[in-house]
Amino acid sequence: MNIEVSGLRVNYGDVRAIDDMTFSLDGGKIYGLLGRNGSGKTTLMSVLAGFRRESGGTVRVGGHPVFENAAITREICLIRDAGETIDIDKVEDALYFAEWLRPHWDAAYAGELLDRFGLRRNMKVKEMSKGQRSALGVVVGLAGRSQLTMFDESYLGMDAPSRYAFYDALLADFMEHPRTIILSTHLIEEYSSLFEEVVIIDRGRLVLHEESQTLLSRGTSVTGPAGQVEAFTAGLTVLGAKRLGPTASAMVYGDLDEAQRRKAREAGLELGPIAMQDLFVHLTEGSGDAAPAVPAADASANPFGDAR
Numbered sequence: 648m649n650i651e652v653s654g655l656r657v658n659y660g661d662v663r664a665i666d667d668m669t670f671s672l673d674g675g676k677i678y679g680l681l682g683r684n685g686s687g688k689t690t691l692m693s694v695l696a697g698f699r700r701e702s703g704g705t706v707r708v709g710g711h712p713v714f715e716n717a718a719i720t721r722e723i724c725l726i727r728d729a730g731e732t733i734d735i736d737k738v739e740d741a742l743y744f745a746e747w748l749r750p751h752w753d754a755a756y757a758g759e760l761l762d763r764f765g766l767r768r769n770m771k772v773k774e775m776s777k778g779q780r781s782a783l784g785v786v787v788g789l790a791g792r793s794q795l796t797m798f799d800e801s802y803l804g805m806d807a808p809s810r811y812a813f814y815d816a817l818l819a820d821f822m823e824h825p826r827t828i829i830l831s832t833h834l835i836e837e838y839s840s841l842f843e844e845v846v847i848i849d850r851g852r853l854v855l856h857e858e859s860q861t862l863l864s865r866g867t868s869v870t871g872p873a874g875q876v877e878a879f880t881a882g883l884t885v886l887g888a889k890r891l892g893p894t895a896s897a898m899v900y901g902d903l904d905e906a907q908r909r910k911a912r913e914a915g916l917e918l919g920p921i922a923m924q925d926l927f928v929h930l931t932e933g934s935g936d937a938a939p940a941v942p943a944a945d946a947s948a949n950p951f952g953d954a955r
């Protein structure tokens with residue numbers, strides 16, 4: 648299910664949570680929606696799900712407006728952090744409700760997932776732990792097989808084995824039943840390998856939307872003799888650097904061309920990937936401007952700082 652967002656604005660009274668946001672997603676992929684606290688992720692997903700009306704601009708899912716459009720919202724599922732089932736008595740009631748609501752509901756798969764997360768049908772939702780409630784949300788989200796499925800930090804409270812079980816289940820089920828999945832998370836490194844494309848927002852504005860691989864290719868770690876690392880990175884955008892004895896390692900933002908890579912090799916430097924989380928921090932720090940620029944002062948500052 649494709650998504651087109653054009654000039655979107657969402658206000659809460661005087662607060663503008665989304666400001667002139669435009670992007671489009673082809674659908675049929677797993678997307679990461681990343682942004683710092685209060686950047687507008689939940690607001691954006693609420694509008695995509697039809698829970699909230701846009702204040703301006705347009706949102707189309709599968710080519711149709713979403714708000715108060717039952718034909719399209721029945722194909723959309725948004726699972727919030729504590730699960731969307733919190734006012735429901737028992738797990739079995741949550742499943743019954745989901746089956747009634749979701750046209751592609753797979754009851755057998757829901758049963759499998761309950762076992763995988765150690766949930767029982769007769770459990771009372773209000774007596775479940777936060778992690779168990781999140782797991783129930785995940786079961787409802789996955790077994791619903793909605794054309795557009797969004798998980799808004801739905802892993803909150805889930806322990807590491809449960810989160811890994813979620814990633815495995817999500818990927819396996821997505822391969823068998825491709826659909827559009829949007830995951831918002833602050834656990835960027837845990838999730839990053841799932842994302843085919845990434846949308847980063849900051850203070851209600853789009854920072855970037857691109858393939859994960861393209862984003863990752865913008866960052867390079869440079870490791871080797873400290874003097875050589877410093878000489879090589881002079882004039883480049885250095886996100887961070889550390890030094891251990893005679894060896895230093897720096898994270899560089901921006902494409903390195905073949906000549907630069909050759910120069911690095913000749914200087915005995917090792918080039919490697921850097922983590923998506925480091926790129927995210929760089930892209931969203933400071934002013935929150937849409938352009939992923941580093942203030943000139945940062946580029947010229949000595950990134951090796953006190954470590955020298």
Ligand SMILES: Nc1ncnc2c1ncn2[C@@H]1O[C@H](COP(=O)(O)OP(=O)(O)OP(=O)(O)O)[C@@H](O)[C@H]1O
Nearest residue numbers: 659662663664682683684685686687688689690691
């Ligand atoms: N009901 C509301 N009333 C007023 N302001 C709100 C409301 N909900 C959200 N906001 C504001 O809108 C902005 C975006 O909030 P939103 O919850 O969408 O961010 P988020 O990216 O999901 O944050 P987090 O990562 O902390 O969950 C914030 O400035 C927030 O204070």
